[in-house]
Each structure stands twice: as C-alpha cells, then as structure tokens.
Amino acid sequence: MSSAEDLQFKILQHPNPTSPEKRVELMANPTFGRVATDHMVMIRYTEGKGWHDAQVMPRGPLSLDPSAAVLHYAQEIFEGLKAFRTKDDGIAIFRPDANARRFRSSAERMAMPQLPESLFVRAVDELVKADRDWVPSGENASLYIRPFMFANDAFLGVKPASEYMFLVIAAPVGAYFSAGAVTVWVSETYTRAAPGGTGAAKCGGNYAASLLAQAEAKHHGCDQVVFLDAVHHRFVEEMGGMNIFFVFEDGSIRTPPLTGTILPGITRESLLTIAKEKGIKAHEEPYTIDQWLEDARSGRLTEVFACGTAAAVSPIGAVRTKDGEVKIGDGTGAGPVTASLKESLIAAQRGQANDHHHWVHRVL
Structure with a gap:
C-alpha cells in the first residue's frame, strides 16, 4: 500500500473557466452555497491500495453506479471551512488542521478509511490555489470550502464499503443570516x-x-x-x-x-x-x-x-x-x-x- 503522504496531485486546468466579468457578477451577492468555483479536488481510496489518484480537476458531475453504497447505507461525512482574503491580498484558511482532525474522527465513527490530516490540508490548499480568484474580499465575504467523502463501492449489503471518494469543492459566500437577531x-x-x-x-x-x-x-x-x-x-x-x-x-x-x-x-x-x-x-x-x-x-x-x-x-x-x-x-x-x-x-x-x-x- 502506497503512503498517502507521498501522493502528488495531478493538475487538470479547466478548459473553459469562468470569465473575469462573469465571476465578478456571480460574486457580487452570492446566495450561500449556490455559486460554484471552477475546480474540484478528487482522491480515491481502494481497500488494499489505499489513497490514490489525487487530482485537481474541472468541477463537474460524478458518475455513480445505482448500487453505490452511499445511496443505500449513507456512509458519508463532510466538513466546512473558510478561506479569507487578507489585507496584503493574500489568502488564509482558518484552522484547517482542526477540520482535518474532526474529519478523521467522523470517518472512524462511520467505519470509513481515515484520510491523513496532512493530505486533507494539502487537498484544501490545492483547490484554493486553483481557484484563488474566487476568494472574495468583502467584509462578510469568504470562500466556503466543502471537503467530503462517501462510499462508492457498488454492492448491496450492510457492511463497510471497500471503495471511497474524497472530494473538495468551494463556493464564494456572503453572510449566512441577514443582519439582525x-x-x-x-x-x-x-x-x-x-x-x-x-x-x-x-x-x-x-x-x-x-x-x-x-x-x-x-x-x-x-x-x-x-x-x-x-x-x-x-x-x-x-x-x-x-x-x-x-x-x-x-x-x-x-x-x-x-x-x-x-x-x-x-x-x-x-x-x-x-x-x-x-x-x-x-x-x-x-x-x-x-x-x-x-x-x-x-x-x-x-x-x-x-x-x-x-x-x-x-x-x-x-x-x-x-x-x-x-x-x-x-x-x-x-x-x-x-x-x-x-x-x-x-x-x-x-x-x-x-x-x-x-x-x-x-x-x-
């Protein structure tokens, strides 16, 4: 089994990314979670092989077998974290190591493979780098990042799956609630x-x-x-x-x-x-x-x-x-x-x- 820490990300640039003009329009007042960035990260897990095929790729639909375990037995976990534009026009993420630890804990409870914390953080970093122009700079604005993992093993039977997909997607967002209490x-x-x-x-x-x-x-x-x-x-x-x-x-x-x-x-x-x-x-x-x-x-x-x-x-x-x-x-x-x-x-x-x-x- 290969070491997850040694995984290298294959970078597949979006062939037709959102134009700067359209991106500005979409980011002006985004409904929470409705505006998607151009890319996503995907890493696969196979029992006996471990984590493999790490990619940054154009965001797009997924293909699943109708008997994929997640659709029947709900082996699925996720996280939520944010990237912020800093005063020097850099980009910072708040406490991704804490999200990585909680993700491992959730995986353990749901009988899923545990993604190494360093690989979790690297995956988030790679997506933010690919979609850096989507990180807003407004007072209440941020890039909401959604890492998640699910069982895609095609079988019908109540047991932990042997194949999983880990993905990271992102969306520019404003305030979750409107102003006031x-x-x-x-x-x-x-x-x-x-x-x-x-x-x-x-x-x-x-x-x-x-x-x-x-x-x-x-x-x-x-x-x-x-x-x-x-x-x-x-x-x-x-x-x-x-x-x-x-x-x-x-x-x-x-x-x-x-x-x-x-x-x-x-x-x-x-x-x-x-x-x-x-x-x-x-x-x-x-x-x-x-x-x-x-x-x-x-x-x-x-x-x-x-x-x-x-x-x-x-x-x-x-x-x-x-x-x-x-x-x-x-x-x-x-x-x-x-x-x-x-x-x-x-x-x-x-x-x-x-x-x-x-x-x-x-x-x-």
Missing part, C-alpha cells in the same frame, strides 16, 4: 442525536434528520430550530447546524458540554479560547430549556448567540415554544459580549490579530 424554535417533537449515536460525527444523516424539525421551526415563523436532549427532553443541545452560547448578566458565558451527542464545533472551541483570554468566565455546563426561559424573563440571561463556520456568530433575539415567545435582551441584535467575541473571531480568521495559537494557515 434570529428567532429560534425549540422542538419538543424531534431530537437530533442520542447517546451512542452519531451526534459528534459530521455526517449527512444528522442533517437530514434535522430537516423536518427545521421545517417545523419555519412553520412557526422561526429562523432556526433548537434541539433538546434525547433522554430527558430538557437539556439544550445544539441548533440545526450550529452550536449555541448563553451570556449572563455577570458577563459569564455558558455552552452545552460535549457529551457525544453534540458536534464539537471548531468555531465553538475558538470562541471558548477567545473568551477565556478576554477574562470572560466560560462554562461548559448543561442548561435546561426551563432555565433558559426563566433566566430570559428575569433578565439574568442577557444575550444568546449561535456559532458555526457558515454562520460565524449570530445573535438570537427570541426563543419560541408551543407556549409562546420570550425575548432575549431587547431582541434586536448582538449584545456587547456577542459583538466583542464576534469581532475577535473575525480578526483571528482574517489574520488581523496576533496569531499566537497558529490558527491562520496561509495559502498564498
């Missing part, structure tokens, strides 16, 4: 993950299972859904695709602990580190929905925000249940703690802060 719906009908399940893995099935709950939230006029734990149906866990933080009147913050049912968010971890460096007391502790509503009504809870790669930091202005709605603070926008943490996070992502954690990975 969002309203969230607490689902008492559906749960996201259970102990012993795949809640800590970033796999497509978790998100598919959240879609009906998200539709429930939309039906009740909310922007996002909040899930409670699967055992007691009391403890706040996370949102449809984001972690959640609570800010109290004494300036401290709290976020649900990682118990195996919550995705270990990289933005979440970064914010906990930033908060502690700012002297903010940060706690990873359980928090019930009843506490949330009571603390919001009393004023003890002053701010709530969601966080994730796509959304960055987004204030939550109100929480809605079947019994009614409770506002957080004035319900209109980011409070001072949320705003301060968001400002520091963005500065770190764009290489504008002292990078003593070595979070910024320069590509160009």
Whole structure:
C-alpha cells in the first residue's frame, strides 16, 4: 500500500473557466452555497491500495453506479471551512488542521478509511490555489470550502464499503443570516442525536434528520430550530447546524458540554479560547430549556448567540415554544459580549490579530 503522504496531485486546468466579468457578477451577492468555483479536488481510496489518484480537476458531475453504497447505507461525512482574503491580498484558511482532525474522527465513527490530516490540508490548499480568484474580499465575504467523502463501492449489503471518494469543492459566500437577531424554535417533537449515536460525527444523516424539525421551526415563523436532549427532553443541545452560547448578566458565558451527542464545533472551541483570554468566565455546563426561559424573563440571561463556520456568530433575539415567545435582551441584535467575541473571531480568521495559537494557515 502506497503512503498517502507521498501522493502528488495531478493538475487538470479547466478548459473553459469562468470569465473575469462573469465571476465578478456571480460574486457580487452570492446566495450561500449556490455559486460554484471552477475546480474540484478528487482522491480515491481502494481497500488494499489505499489513497490514490489525487487530482485537481474541472468541477463537474460524478458518475455513480445505482448500487453505490452511499445511496443505500449513507456512509458519508463532510466538513466546512473558510478561506479569507487578507489585507496584503493574500489568502488564509482558518484552522484547517482542526477540520482535518474532526474529519478523521467522523470517518472512524462511520467505519470509513481515515484520510491523513496532512493530505486533507494539502487537498484544501490545492483547490484554493486553483481557484484563488474566487476568494472574495468583502467584509462578510469568504470562500466556503466543502471537503467530503462517501462510499462508492457498488454492492448491496450492510457492511463497510471497500471503495471511497474524497472530494473538495468551494463556493464564494456572503453572510449566512441577514443582519439582525434570529428567532429560534425549540422542538419538543424531534431530537437530533442520542447517546451512542452519531451526534459528534459530521455526517449527512444528522442533517437530514434535522430537516423536518427545521421545517417545523419555519412553520412557526422561526429562523432556526433548537434541539433538546434525547433522554430527558430538557437539556439544550445544539441548533440545526450550529452550536449555541448563553451570556449572563455577570458577563459569564455558558455552552452545552460535549457529551457525544453534540458536534464539537471548531468555531465553538475558538470562541471558548477567545473568551477565556478576554477574562470572560466560560462554562461548559448543561442548561435546561426551563432555565433558559426563566433566566430570559428575569433578565439574568442577557444575550444568546449561535456559532458555526457558515454562520460565524449570530445573535438570537427570541426563543419560541408551543407556549409562546420570550425575548432575549431587547431582541434586536448582538449584545456587547456577542459583538466583542464576534469581532475577535473575525480578526483571528482574517489574520488581523496576533496569531499566537497558529490558527491562520496561509495559502498564498
């Protein structure tokens, strides 16, 4: 079996890339995830051979056998990270090593081959280099990068596949949410993950299972859904695709602990580190929905925000249940703690802060 670290990428330039004029038009105000760059990365895995055939190639459709394992048994994982244009017109990616580690962990949980972390980062770098002109420079703009892997072995049988494809695609994006605070719906009908399940893995099935709950939230006029734990149906866990933080009147913050049912968010971890460096007391502790509503009504809870790669930091202005709605603070926008943490996070992502954690990975 060849060493994955020795793989060389074959570069296949797009024969008809997007014109500069069309690219500017597409990047002016892109709908999140709808505008594609010109290239993609593909690496194949075959049992007994290992990782092979690494390519940067024109983005295009994939050909799959109808019995491809992913279509029947959902062996699939993915990641999300961003590349930013820096002040010196360079390009930097925020914490790709952390995404690489989480990708390996997800692969292990889903009985998939583990892609070496160095190869993950190299694959992301190669795509960014190929599509460097697609990295925007606007205040809320970035290049959203989506590495993913799935089983393409053609068979019908419940067992780990023997063939996989790893790909990386990208899209220029603006803000995930519009300006202002969002309203969230607490689902008492559906749960996201259970102990012993795949809640800590970033796999497509978790998100598919959240879609009906998200539709429930939309039906009740909310922007996002909040899930409670699967055992007691009391403890706040996370949102449809984001972690959640609570800010109290004494300036401290709290976020649900990682118990195996919550995705270990990289933005979440970064914010906990930033908060502690700012002297903010940060706690990873359980928090019930009843506490949330009571603390919001009393004023003890002053701010709530969601966080994730796509959304960055987004204030939550109100929480809605079947019994009614409770506002957080004035319900209109980011409070001072949320705003301060968001400002520091963005500065770190764009290489504008002292990078003593070595979070910024320069590509160009």
